[in-house]
Amino acid sequence: MEILELTALELGKKIKTGEVTVKEAVQAALDRAKEAEPILNSYVTLDEEGAYAQAEEIQKKIDAGELKGPLAGVPAAVKDNMCIEGQLTTCSSKILSDFRPTYTAEAVENLKQAGAVIIGKTNMDEFAMGSTTETSYYGATKNPHNTAHVPGGSSGGSCAAVAAGECFGALGSDTGGSIRQPSSFCGVVGLKPTYGTVSRYGLIAYGSSLDQIGPIAKDVSDCAAFLEAISSHDIKDSTSVKRGDYDFMSALEDDVKGLKIGIPKDYMGDGLDPEVRDAVLRAAKVLEERGASVQTFDLGLVKYAIPAYYTIASAEASSNLERFDGVKYGYRTKEYEGLHNMYKKTRSEGFGAEVKRRIMLGSFVLSSGYYDAYYLKALRTKALIKKEFDKAFEKYDLILGPAAPTTAPELGKSLSDPLKMYLGDIYTISVNLAGLPGMTIPVGKDQKGLPIGMQLIGNAFEEKTLIRAAYTYECATEKQYEEMADISKAAVDAAAEKEVR
Numbered sequence: 418m419e420i421l422e423l424t425a426l427e428l429g430k431k432i433k434t435g436e437v438t439v440k441e442a443v444q445a446a447l448d449r450a451k452e453a454e455p456i457l458n459s460y461v462t463l464d465e466e467g468a469y470a471q472a473e474e475i476q477k478k479i480d481a482g483e484l485k486g487p488l489a490g491v492p493a494a495v496k497d498n499m500c501i502e503g504q505l506t507t508c509s510s511k512i513l514s515d516f517r518p519t520y521t522a523e524a525v526e527n528l529k530q531a532g533a534v535i536i537g538k539t540n541m542d543e544f545a546m547g548s549t550t551e552t553s554y555y556g557a558t559k560n561p562h563n564t565a566h567v568p569g570g571s572s573g574g575s576c577a578a579v580a581a582g583e584c585f586g587a588l589g590s591d592t593g594g595s596i597r598q599p600s601s602f603c604g605v606v607g608l609k610p611t612y613g614t615v616s617r618y619g620l621i622a623y624g625s626s627l628d629q630i631g632p633i634a635k636d637v638s639d640c641a642a643f644l645e646a647i648s649s650h651d652i653k654d655s656t657s658v659k660r661g662d663y664d665f666m667s668a669l670e671d672d673v674k675g676l677k678i679g680i681p682k683d684y685m686g687d688g689l690d691p692e693v694r695d696a697v698l699r700a701a702k703v704l705e706e707r708g709a710s711v712q713t714f715d716l717g718l719v720k721y722a723i724p725a726y727y728t729i730a731s732a733e734a735s736s737n738l739e740r741f742d743g744v745k746y747g748y749r750t751k752e753y754e755g756l757h758n759m760y761k762k763t764r765s766e767g768f769g770a771e772v773k774r775r776i777m778l779g780s781f782v783l784s785s786g787y788y789d790a791y792y793l794k795a796l797r798t799k800a801l802i803k804k805e806f807d808k809a810f811e812k813y814d815l816i817l818g819p820a821a822p823t824t825a826p827e828l829g830k831s832l833s834d835p836l837k838m839y840l841g842d843i844y845t846i847s848v849n850l851a852g853l854p855g856m857t858i859p860v861g862k863d864q865k866g867l868p869i870g871m872q873l874i875g876n877a878f879e880e881k882t883l884i885r886a887a888y889t890y891e892c893a894t895e896k897q898y899e900e901m902a903d904i905s906k907a908a909v910d911a912a913a914e915k916e917v918r
Contacts, residue, residue: 420445425491425585425639432479432490439472439479439490442585443534446492450537450583458558459568459578461497462505463537468492471534478532487642487666489532494578494587497538498545499525499630500619508621509553510543512741512748512767522619523654524588524630524647531646536584539574543769544738545592545623547571548838549831550599552771557828560602562867566825569599575633576603586634586643590620592627593726594820594845597857600633601820601870604859606640606887607633611877612852613658615644616651622737624730625656627849637858637888641665644880660878668881671892674708678886679813681716684844690823696869697819700860703893704817704886714812718805719847721798726846727775727839728782728795734772735779741767774835803851806876814882816874819844820857824867848874856883858890 420428420442431437447465454460478484495501498508500518507513521529529535542552550558550573558573560566561581568577572589576599579587589596591609600607608631615630622628632643645666650659680701685694705711743749743763750762768776782791809816821841831838848855854877857870871890875883 421449421582423585424635426487426642428585429487429489429491439476439534440469442490443468443472443492443536446536446584449581450578453561453581453583456559456564457561457577457581458556459539459574459581459583460494460537461507461509461540461555461574464504464535467504468534468536475532475534484532486531486646488586488646491533491585492536493528493533493643494537494539494575494584495525495535496541496572496575496587496589498541498590498621499588500621501525501535501538504538506538506621507554508544509541509555510768510772511554512763514554514748516747518619520619523616523649523651525619527647527649528588528643533586533646539572539578539587541574542571543772544621544734545571545590545595546734546771546775548594548598548841549826550574551828551832552769554769559828560825560867562604563825563865566827566867567602567831569602569821569825571595572607572633573599576600576605576607579603579605579633579635586632586639588630588647589633590628590630591849592624592730593849594842596631596633597845597855597870597872598821598842600857601859601872602825602868604868604870605633605635606637606856606858607631608640608644608856608880608883609848609854610644610648610880611658611854613656614648614660614878614880616649616654616657618651618653622733624733625737626733627730629849637884637891638666638669640856641669641884665880665884668884669888670885671889672708673704673886673889676709676815676882676886677813678704678709678711678815678817679714679809680711680817681719682713683716683719684818685713688822688843689819690863692863693819693821693823693869696861697817697871700871700890701817703890707889707893709886711817714809716805716809716816718798718802719843722802722847722850723839723843725795725798725802726842726850727778728791729799729850731775731779732783732792733779735776735783738772738776743767771835799850802847806847806851806853810876814879815886818872818874820870820872821845824863824865824869844872853877854880854883856887858887860890
């Protein structure tokens, strides 16, 4: 079996037994990345020299018996809004195009402590604002299953890199579905943990009350291993929660007997592509056949989630992005007259259209006279949405639904209509508003061969229930995952051949 065909856990085992060296694993991932990058554009930076240096150091520790974790020696990637000391960290924005932090994000530090090799920083929507990875200053990322389509966003680079075999797992961040939606579009597994489970220290903020770092991987077992590696209580993050149990891999059980699963009627109605609906309902049937109880129910207030989310997220973004002014770090305009002119020109030249749109919206809803009418009302709506989920979880262990209304749209079709792009987040944003864990797993393909993802939503701190249900589904449909990987590789290879011709 070729190295790139292995899952992260399979590779970790082979490295421990000496069948594969860390250097060989890193070389396989980098070779694949160099081959695919001209087509996919999944990475902002590939750290070849640093990756080989890490590989040498980690190999010594494995040989000495100091590193025994399941991810020791496994090549991984990190979304480019997480700081790594001395490495370019751009948020895919011109305004941070030369920014090198002096510290490393806690989640990345935890991943390094687990022995993973960080091979590069992945492309994303600028400052995580977008759903297609087309707003990046470094150009759009393409979907490995069909390069004429988007990979989703904002963690599209991380999801595309995992789907194309350019790494064995990756970190993304999720503010309103930015891990789960691109995971659905790229046919990989993505998990957004309960708010506070993974430290946000070193994550460049978009919406501080909504952002959460999470793992993206080839399958559920890998996803659980990455989540276990990055989760911790961190005193440097005031929103970090001290949990008693971080042993997420213990939830890898093929058993959903007695599990109560609810499907919101609101999620399966108008606007949902029939092929997506059928695939999600078939997946629900698989879980039912394995012993789960599946019912439909009414989940109220869903229609208010999008306006509440975009009001709160834009308000927090306008506040968080104030710091990028050309004074302290990052890009500064070359010609200006006076301080205020420098601020205006720097921000005008440094930020892209989508970021400017959200800063303006956020500044408006926070302004005098509109704060009560919009921002405070959105916060009250957020609290009501959380209550609706609390009510649902009194009856159900899990909520099941689609991750996105359609499969991946074609490149260039979403940016022309921002409102339509915002509506594409309808199934994911409530999870962030309520601070809950959510997970996307692939459940099939549409007629064009594009992946379809199912979303599982759990109660706060119930990641293990999500993992158990997802793992059970995966065990029942194992062949599908192998097919998904084969299709992705074939599409990238075909695109590369076309480019050469």
